[in-house]
Amino acid sequence: FLTESSVFCRAEDVGYISPTEVQEQSLPVLLSGQDCILHAQTGSGKTLAYLLAVFSAIDVGRSSVQALVIVPTRELGIQVTKVARLLAAKTCNVMALLDGGMLTRQKSWLKAEPPAIIVATVASLCQMVEKRAFSLGSIKILVIDEVDFIFGSSKQVNSLRKILNSYTAASSRQTIFASASIPQHNRFVHDCVQHKWTKSDVVHVHVNPVQPMPSHLHHTYVICSKKERLHVLLSLLERDAPKSVIIFVAQQSEKSKRAGNPPSSTLVVEFLRAEYKGTLEVLVLEEDMNFNARATSFTEVKGKGFLLVSTDIASRGFDLPQTSHIYNFDLPKTATDYLHRAGRTGREPFSKSECSVTTLITEEEHFVLQRFQNELKFHSQQLPLESMFTFNL
Numbered sequence: 001f002l003t004e005s006s007v008f009c010r011a012e013d014v015g016y017i018s019p020t021e022v023q024e025q026s027l028p029v030l031l032s033g034q035d036c037i038l039h040a041q042t043g044s045g046k047t048l049a050y051l052l053a054v055f056s057a058i059d060v061g062r063s064s065v066q067a068l069v070i071v072p073t074r075e076l077g078i079q080v081t082k083v084a085r086l087l088a089a090k091t092c093n094v095m096a097l098l099d100g101g102m103l104t105r106q107k108s109w110l111k112a113e114p115p116a117i118i119v120a121t122v123a124s125l126c127q128m129v130e131k132r133a134f135s136l137g138s139i140k141i142l143v144i145d146e147v148d149f150i151f152g153s154s155k156q157v158n159s160l161r162k163i164l165n166s167y168t169a170a171s172s173r174q175t176i177f178a179s180a181s182i183p184q185h186n187r188f189v190h191d192c193v194q195h196k197w198t199k200s201d202v203v204h205v206h207v208n209p210v211q212p213m214p215s216h217l218h219h220t221y222v223i224c225s226k227k228e229r230l231h232v233l234l235s236l237l238e239r240d241a242p243k244s245v246i247i248f249v250a251q252q253s254e255k256s257k258r259a260g261n262p263p264s265s266t267l268v269v270e271f272l273r274a275e276y277k278g279t280l281e282v283l284v285l286e287e288d289m290n291f292n293a294r295a296t297s298f299t300e301v302k303g304k305g306f307l308l309v310s311t312d313i314a315s316r317g318f319d320l321p322q323t324s325h326i327y328n329f330d331l332p333k334t335a336t337d338y339l340h341r342a343g344r345t346g347r348e349p350f351s352k353s354e355c356s357v358t359t360l361i362t363e364e365e366h367f368v369l370q371r372f373q374n375e376l377k378f379h380s381q382q383l384p385l386e387s388m389f390t391f392n393l
């Protein structure tokens, strides 16, 4: 087992010198082995907090699967696996069981040499458990990241319940749930105990409960017609000269697909590839892409300036700290979606530099944005439409 101090040394070796607020508040609970609901702003450092708990719970000398980290998407899984491998520094194996992965090959690896830590998407994990590729009998710690998203996903929730209640039992493991948004959190804590997802003494670590939105984000909006949106977006990019950008678009509805319309992502990408004269590379990421194309976009986005056009698939957990600007080309569906999209910027914990989030809305959508502002307690400043067109017309 790693002692508490060796867990911290390992974090320091990787470059995490002082703890963030959520780490400071949660680590005493997490390292004591108690169940915990880790509830803190986007970009606040929840991943390192729960991974340190994982490393303190497992016995690196044992050849069995002892820790499971469940994530909602393949991309988030790749990211978490990378941090876990850095912390592991070859003392133990970390395996990623993710949608779109090579599960057949991984099945034999699992049998031959069970890794101490598995980072998995719900579907891939269940597939492996059902194929009896490995046993969950030695699980000591279970982490569910973006827990509200997985519980809210009709595709994932039933399998998640199996993982929580049938494959493993709360009484014999430490359970950690993490997210920046846990709607009706008191109810959720109650449900955790009631449904035996956690033990009854689960601790809710809630950092900044009165301010869910990170304070160094600057929010603006432009009211324009749907026809003007692409040109407004281009003007904003010219005006802001961002370092790296995520442009969020809505996922195409089935009705729009049937009508043969192009999705927002295609409209934006084609327009920018033709009109944008800046240096950032235009990339796209959306659920409907095959996993190889998704992997290419995700890899290309790392390490250089990018202009990523994405559906909400990039809104949960994506950690690209160089992202300076977020544009909501399509209004998010809910306040929670706004919070997670906005949280893809301003992710350097000790930096005070202001990052910006700009939303393009029609006159009719204005009240929806106001609702998000009231719910998430942030202020958004209007940018006059006239000021946009001095740039590119």
Ligand SMILES: Nc1ncnc2c1ncn2[C@@H]1O[C@H](COP(=O)(O)OP(=O)(O)OP(=O)(O)O)[C@@H](O)[C@H]1O
Pocket: 015, 016, 017, 018, 019, 020, 023, 040, 041, 042, 043, 044, 045, 046, 047, 048, 179, 180, 316, 317, 318, 319, 321, 343, 347, 348, 349
């Ligand atoms: N103690 C630390 N010192 C310096 N940087 C840190 C520290 N802890 C975390 N970070 C960095 O902060 C960034 C955000 O951390 P992380 O991805 O864990 O946020 P999060 O709370 O999980 O956010 P989200 O809710 O959006 O998923 C990462 O780039 C991470 O490397």
